Structure formats: C-alpha cells, structure tokens
Amino acid sequence: MDNLKKYESIIKNVIRKYAVYYKESNLEEYEKQLVFDSENHHYFLMDVGWNDMKRIHFCLLHIDIKNDKIWIQKDFTENGVATDL
C-alpha cells in the first residue's frame, strides 16, 4: 500500500473512532458528520445541529494530506489526535 492510501486509511479510522466516542459519551445530540474528500485529501469531523435556538456548526477535527505529509489543521479532541496517528 502506498503512503497516501495508508495515511488516508489511518485518518479515516481516527475520525470514525472519535465520531463513535463522541456519540457514545456526549449528551448533546448534534449530528456528527464525517467528511471524507479522498480526491483532495481533506478529512473532517463536524458537529452540525441546533441547541435550542442556537445554531451549532463546529469543526472538531480537520486533517489533510499534503505533499505526502499529514497536516492536523484543527484538533478539538480532548487529548489531541496526534497520538492516534
């Protein structure tokens, strides 16, 4: 497996893991969106929904693959996602 495919698979698994973790642990019932753009190599975990009248639209995780490297563009996980990569 080449690096790109390997990195993509790792990133997708990390995002899926956090999606499950947040779904199981959070009381909020926002939609967890897994966004996988395998062509441009952008990968997101999003919170989308409403808290009463307040709009929730928040990026929990954003990871890219650029020049054969993994870029953590945004990371709002508690302990940081880097240890999972």
Add this chain to the structure above:
Amino acid sequence: MDNLKKYESIIKNVIRKYAVYYKESNLEEYEKQLVFDSENHHYFLMDVGWNDMKRIHFCLLHIDIKNDKIWIQKDFTENGVATDL
C-alpha cells in the same frame, strides 16, 4: 442525469465560483480549500491559514444533499448562496 448528480454538479460549480471570486477579490492570502465528499454528499469552502500569529480556520460555505434535498448548513457569502442554487 438523476437529481443527485444534478445537485452535486450545481453545488460544486457554486463552490468553485465563490472560491475564484474570493481569490480574486480578497487581499488575505489564506488557502481556499474546496472540500467535496461525493460519497456522503458534504461540500465545503474553507479558509485555512494564518493572519500573522492568529490561526484562520473558517467555513465560508457548507452545503449538503440529504433526502434528495439541498441543505445550506452554513453560508457566509455576502448575498447568500441560495440565489445561485
């Protein structure tokens, strides 16, 4: 062309149009990321970069296709993107 393909094509064109517009009109040089997840039908236009020491990570546009309908999840374009859809 079925609705899904038609909607996807329209959304991608709108996002591409705004990416070009912002690139040409803005003085800021943040990376404009076009995020197209054609499997789960999430489509984003993102600003990613740095303004001096300040991190820029901002979603300008987020459009989904859900249940054969177009959902504008976030829209920070000046006049609203709905007229382009």
